[in-house]
Amino acid sequence: MTTTAVPPTTPEQQRRSWYKRNEIKVTPWLFLFPAILFFLVYVVFPILQSFNLSVYAWDGLGEKEYVGLDHYRALWDDPAFYISLRNNLIWLVLYLLAIPAGLFIALFLNQTVTGIRLYKSLFFFPFVISQVVVGLVFTWFYDPTFGLLNSVLGLVGLGPINVLGDPTYVTYGIIAAGLWPQTAYCMILYLTGLNAVDPEQVEAARLDGAKGWKMLWYVIVPQLKPATFIAFVVTIVGALRSFDLISIMTNGGPFGESRVLSFYMFEVALSEYGFRMGYGAAIAVVLFMIMLCFIAYFLYSMYKDQKGH
Amino acid sequence: MSGVTLKNVIKRYGDVQVIHGIDLEINDGEFCVFVGPSGCGKSTLLRMVAGLEETTEGAIGIGTRDVTGMDPAERGVAMVFQTYALYPHMTVRDNMGFGLKMNGHPKAEIAEKVAEATRILKLEDYLNRKPSALSGGQRQRVSIGRAIVRGPEVFLFDEPLSNLDAELRVEMRVEIARLHKEIGATMIYVTHDQVEAMTLADKIVVLRAGHIEQVGAPLDLYRNPDNKFVAGFIGSPAMNFLDGTIKQGAVEISALNGSFKLPLNTPSDGTEVSFGIRPEHLEIDPKGDTHMVDMTEALGGVSYAHLLSDTGEKIIVEERGDDRSQEGARVGLKFPVERAMLFDRASEARIR
Amino acid sequence: MSGVTLKNVIKRYGDVQVIHGIDLEINDGEFCVFVGPSGCGKSTLLRMVAGLEETTEGAIGIGTRDVTGMDPAERGVAMVFQTYALYPHMTVRDNMGFGLKMNGHPKAEIAEKVAEATRILKLEDYLNRKPSALSGGQRQRVSIGRAIVRGPEVFLFDEPLSNLDAELRVEMRVEIARLHKEIGATMIYVTHDQVEAMTLADKIVVLRAGHIEQVGAPLDLYRNPDNKFVAGFIGSPAMNFLDGTIKQGAVEISALNGSFKLPLNTPSDGTEVSFGIRPEHLEIDPKGDTHMVDMTEALGGVSYAHLLSDTGEKIIVEERGDDRSQEGARVGLKFPVERAMLFDRASEARIR
Amino acid sequence: QQLTGDLKIFSDMSNPAPRATMEGMAARFGEMHPDLNIELTIIDREAYKTQIRNFLTANTPDVANWYAANRMRPYVDAGLFEDVSDVWEGQLSEELASTKGAMTLDGKQWGVPYTYYQWGVYYRKDIYEELGLSEPATFEEELANCQKIVDSGRTCYTLGSKFLWTAGGWFDYLNMRTNGYDFHSALLAGEKKWDSEEVRATFANWRTLLDMGAFIENHTSYSYQESLPFLAQGDSAAILIGNFAVAPLRDAGLTDDQLDFYQFPAITEGVAMAEDAPTDTFHIPSGASNKEAAKAFLKFVVSAENQTMINAGDALGQLPVNSKSSVDDDKFLKEGFAMLSSNSPGGVAQFFDRDAPAEMAKVGMEGLQEFMVRPDNLDAILARLDKAAERIYK
C-alpha cells in the first residue's frame, strides 16, 4: 500500500459562519418549525389537555372541579355510553362493507371503453359531496311517508319502514348512507390499485388456468393489498369519526339510539343540554384509546415498511 | 410430436400492423430463439403463441392441434416472463403448484410434480420462502419451475435473463441449456442478447419490423447471413461495413485504399455495394500506413482497435496476443478475402 | 496539482463498518476506476470524496487542501450520477448553468461556460429542451456537461453508463475517454462493467468488502494480479481455478491429471494451492482424453467449451478459428506454463 | 337621552316571521337613536342554544335572546347575565307583573320578556264537524272523540318528536292535568321521584292514547314543522303545540274556518287547570360593552306600544307581556289570552325544558320519546330518570 500525506487544513474553513457550518443539521428544523408549532398547539397539547380535563368536572363557565376518575366510573354505568359503544362497533363492522363494495365497482369500471373516465369520476362523485348534503338526501330517501325507499317498498307490497325513527333500523340506515360516499372512496383506491396490478402476473395466472373468481381471489386481491390496507384504514377512521351524518339525519335519536361515541361526546360537551366538558373529555379519551389500537397498527406496518427499504 | 407451426400469422393493433404474415415451423424439441431490434415484434409473436394476444389472421398450431382461438391455459404452453411474474404472496411451493391447483389436480400429484421440478432446479432450500426473499436468479429459477410443473409441450421465454446481472446471467444461461437437454421440450426464447441467442439456439429467427429476415442455426447465420441486416445484427462487435463499388469484377473500397477480388459472383460493374468484414477477421499490419489508430480498448485477452480510414470511415479490429497497436499509430490492414462479404447497397441482399 | 489523497479513510454506519482504512493516491489528471463486487463500498468511497457522506475517520485531500470536513460545494469536485440527476423542470441550458447561477456568478460568465461545455459535448441542438425530451445518452451527456461547467478539479462518476443500453454504453464510453483526454482533469469512476474498467482506466482500484485488494494499471491487473480475488475478478470469462498440491517442487493438479512445474518460486511441498489459468490461454487438444466436453457455446468468432474433468471440476476454454470441439467428445488440454498462476489456497495470495 | 356607539344584538328569531319582526324592531329602535349603530345577528334557533355559551364568554353582544326560568339559571349562576333589576323599577314591574316571577332568580331580575304564548290543542274544525265532534272538556270526551277520528282512518294527533321537546309538551299537559301544577313543578325541580304512583298514572293515561293509535306513527322522524303537513292535509285531526304553529299552518293553506283551538281537557277531577306558556326573553350579558344602550333597548322592547306591535298576528302572532298593550284581533290570540288570564287557576308553567335543568330535560325528554315508541319500557325509563335525577339535582 502506498502511504500518503494529507495537506493541512486551510484557514478558510474557520471563516465560515456557524449557520454555514451546520447548515445540514439546522435546515430541517427551520423547515419543520412552523408545522411542528401548529401541530403541537392545535393537536398534541389538546390531546393531553383532554386527558387532563377528563378528571375534572366543568360546565365550561365556572371553575373546574377535580373529580378524579369519577367520569370514568360514571361512564361505566351510563347506558347511553354502552349504546354509543355498541353502535360504534356496528359502524366499525358494517362500514367495512365499503371495501368489498368498492372493489366490486372498481372491477366493474376497470375497462377501457369510451367515456369510462367520465363514468369513473361520476361514480366517485358521492365522495366529493359534503356529508351534510348526503345526510339530507338520505333523510328524504328514508322519509316514512313520501321517501323513495318506502315508495319502492310500497310497490312490492312491503313497508312502510320508518328507518330513521325506529331504534332497530336507525343505525343501519345511517350507516347505509355513510357507505355510499365511503364505497366511492374505496372504489377509487381500488381503481388506482388495479392500475398497479402487474399485468404479467395476470398473464401468468391465465396461463396457469386461473379464471374469474379464482383469478380475483388468488391473484388480484393479494396484489391489491396496499389499496386494501389504505381502504381499511380510512374506513376505520371514518367509522370512528362518524359525526356529520348522525347529527344531520337523526341528531342521535330516536331517544339516543343512533348515537356513537363521537356524537355522544359532542352532545354531552357542547350541545343544547350538555356542557359537561369533563365527561365529554372522558368519552373522547375512551374513543382515542380505541383508535389508538388502529393507529398503532398503522404505524407499526409503516415502520416495518420503512425498515424494509 | 409437439412442434409449433405458424402459418401466415398477422397481428394488427387497430390499424397498425405489427406482424406481417409470418410462416415458421419449429420442430418438436427444438430450441428456437427470436432476435431482432427493439420493437420488431418478438414479444408479440411469442405472446400470440401463448395465446395472450389474439391472432388477427393466420393459424397457429401446436403439435397436431390448431390452437389459434384457444385459451392460453388450454394450449399446453408455459411461459417464463422477464419480470418473473411470480405471485408475491405465495411461497415458492405454492407458486409452482398454483397452475395445477387451479385446474383441480389432486394434492398428492401436485406435491410430486413440484418435488420433481424442485429437484431439477435445485430449489429444495427455498420451497417455503416468498419470492421477495429470493435473489433474482433464484426467482427466475422458480418461474422456470412453475413452467416445468405444468408439464407443457412448449416452453416460452420472453427475455428471461435480462433483469439479471452479468454473472448470474451467464449462470442461468447454462442452466437453461441444461434444462432443455434434460426435458427435451420445444422451447421458444426471445432475447436481445447476442450471446444467449448464439449459445442456446438450435434455430435463430431474426425478425425486423414484423418480418422474418432469416431463419437458421446460429453459426449458419453468423457465417452465412442472407443480408446486411442479419450480418450486422449477429456478431459482436458488429461486422464492419465499408462502401465499395464494383469495378472490373473487383470491389473497389476507398476506405481500404484498394481493390479486392472476392471469391463470389461479382455483380456488374458500377454496382454500389457494402463490403462487410468482421473485426475478428481483420488483422493489423503494423508496417502498413493506410489507417490511423484512433483508440484502443484493451480488455485483457483481447483488445479492439478503432481505426480511422483516410476517408473517415471507422473500422474496428480485434487484436489478441501480446502485441497490440498503439493509439495514434498509422497501420495497415490485412484480411483473408474469403471471409469478406458483399451486399447490394440498395437492397441489402447478400451477393454470393 | 489536484490529485486526490485518501489517508486511512474509514466509514461506519452506526456499528457497521463498511470502509476499512483505505489509503490511496490518485495523481493529477489520472483516470481512476473503482471496481469490486456489489456492496463492496465503491459508491460509499466515491461519495466520501464528494463530501456526500461524512468521513468517519481518516483524511481526504484534494490538491493541496484537506477537504475532510468540507461541504461538497467547497471541494472543487463535480459528480455525475448513475440516474443523471438532471433537474427535470429546467432546460438543458439551465441545468448546466444552475450551479453557477445559485452561487451568484454573472450571467455572461455562465453563458460562456455553458457554451464551452456544450461545444465539448456537442449538445448545441438540445440546449432548450427539457431532459424528458432527450435520450438516455443525451441526458448523461448533459449531466457530464453540468459537471464540466463548474470547472472542477476532480470529476466523480458513479456507474454513469449502467442505465444505458448496450449500444449507447459503448458510444458513451468512447465519449468519456475522449473527454478525459480533452480536459485532462482527475477523474474517479465507479463501475461494474469489466469493459469500461479495462478500457477507460489509467488505474484500477479493486475493492472487496471495504478493503483495497489491488491497485494498478488495467493490463497489469489482468496479467499480474496480486491475489486470487483480483485474478478471478478481472477478465471475462473468469480465470479457471483448479485445486492443486505442491509435490516435489511441482504442482500436482488432479483435474488436469498431471503435475506441472511452473516458472516461479514454488512453495514447500504439501502446500495446498489454487492453480489459475485464463480460458484464452488454454487450448484443446482433440487427441487428448482427460476431459469431457460438457457443453459448448459458440458466439461466432469465438466459442467457449465447458469441460468437465474426471474429478468433476469445471474448466472453460476459449476456442477460436474454425475447428471447435463437439459436445460429448473427450479431449485433452494444453497450456503454456508461463501463463499459469498459483495462489495459496488459504490466504489466496499470489505465489510468484 | 341620545344613545351612541354600537349595540350588538344576537337573536335566535330565525324563522321567517319572527326574523322579520326582530329586524323591524331593531330598525325602529335605530330610528329613535340615529347615532346608535345597531348590529343585529340572527342565528338559527337550534344552533343558538349551543352557541350562547360561547358568545357569552367571548365576542359578547350587548343584548341576547334567551328563555325564562330555570333555563337562564346556569348563566345567572355563572355571572354571565347582568342584573337588570333597575330596568324593572317603577311602573314596569306592574305592567309586567305576570311574567316577573319567571324572570326572577335570587330576588333579582335578569332580563325582560318580550313574548309568551299559550299551548293547547289546535284542531281541524272541519274534520270535527264532519265527524260530528265537539271540543272535549274532559279526558273521557277526548278519548271518545279520538276513537271516532281513528275509526275514520285518521290519527288524532300529529307530532314531530325528532327534536324531543314536543314530547315534553305532551308530558307537561298530561302530568299537570293528572297530578296538578304543584306536583309537576316539584317533579321537574327534582323534589319528587319519577318512579311514583303519580307519574305512573300520567303515563297510564298517555298509554291509553298510544294504544288506541292516537298519534301519527313516525313522529320520531319529524321535526314539528315536518309534522304540520299531516294536519294541513287532514291526515291528523289535531296537534298539541304552542301558538307559534299558527303562522305556518295558515301558510300551509288552513283558514280560520278549518283551524281552531281548545284548551287541553281536564283529566283528574278537581285538579286545577294549569298551562304551559313559555316566555321568551332578552338579556344583557355581563360582558356587554354598551349596557346603557342595552337597557334602553330592553325598555323599548317591553314598552306597551312595541309589545302590541311585535306580538300582532302579522308579526310574532303571540301574546304581549305588557298588560297595557292590546292583544291582536286574532282568534287564537284572543282565545289564548282569555285562557291564560281567566282559565288557568292552577298556574302557568314555562315548559318542560325550561322548568327542568338542561341535563335533566334532555334525559327526560329522551325517556318520553322512548316511552312513546316502546311503552313497555316504562319501568326501565323511570328508573333511569331517577338515577339521572339523583346525579343532576345533587
Add this chain to the structure above:
Amino acid sequence: MFPKPIEKSSRSIQLGYQSLLPVALILWLLPLIAVALFSVKPAGDFSAGNYWNLPSEFGGWENYGKVFFESDMPRYLLNSLLITVPTAIGAVALSCMAGFALGIYRFKSNLWLFFMFVAGNFVPFQILMVPVRDLTLDLGLYNTKTGLVLFHIAFQTGFCTLFMRNFIKGLPFALIEAARVEGVAEWKIFVYVVLPLMKPAIAALAVLIFTFIWNDYFWAVVLTQGVESQPVTAGITSFNAQYRAAYHLMSAGAIVAALPPVAMFFLMQKHFIAGLTLGAVK
C-alpha cells in the same frame, strides 16, 4: 389488466356492458338525481304530494333565486371560500416545508416526528374539540374565520405532511445531492429544485384539502356561529331549519352548497385522483 378487457369479449357482451354502465350510474347517483329534480320543482308539487315524479313545471329559477337572493347562502358561500382557500394555501405551505425536512434529511427523530404527524392525522378529532374550542376562545378567535383557518391548517398538516413527505421521498435523492455538490444552499434547493418538482403533488393536495375543508361540518359547528363566519355546510343546516319541509328550497340550497367542490373536482379531476393515489396507495 383485470378483469379481462371487455373489447376482447364478444359483441353482445360489449353491448351489454355499454348499456349496463349508464343504468348502474343512474342507480348509483339516484339520490343526487332526486335532489337535482327536487331543486327545480315548484313548491306546489310538494303540497300536491308529487315527490318523485318529474317536476310539473320548471321552478328552478324561482328556487335558486330564493336561495341566492332571499337567504344568507351567498354569505355562507363566501365564508366557505374565505376559509377554504387560506387553509389550502397554509396547509400546503406548511406541509411542503415539513415534508421537505422529513423526506430529505436524516436525523435521529425524523421517523418519530413523521409518525407524530401520521398519528395526528388519525386521531378522532372529537378529542380535540373541547381544548381547541377553549384555545380558540382564549385567543379571541372564536367565531372568526381566522380561528377556523388556523385550526384546519394545523389539523390538515398531519395528512398533508404524510402526503408530501412520501412524495418527496419518491423524488430521486440524487437531485438533491447534485445540487449540494454544486454548492446550492439548502433553502435554495428547496425553492429551486424541490418545489418545482412538487407541483403535481401541490396541485393534488390543494384540491384534496379544498374538498375536505369545504365539506367540514363538525369544526364549523364547534368553532363558529352565525352568518358572519360560518361556512356553507353549517349554513345549510340553518337554512334547513328555516325552510323545513320546503324541500325544493332545501334541495336547491344543498346543490348550491355542494357545487364548488364538485366543480373543483371536475376541473381538477386528474390531480384529484392522482392526489388520492399519491397520498394513499403509496
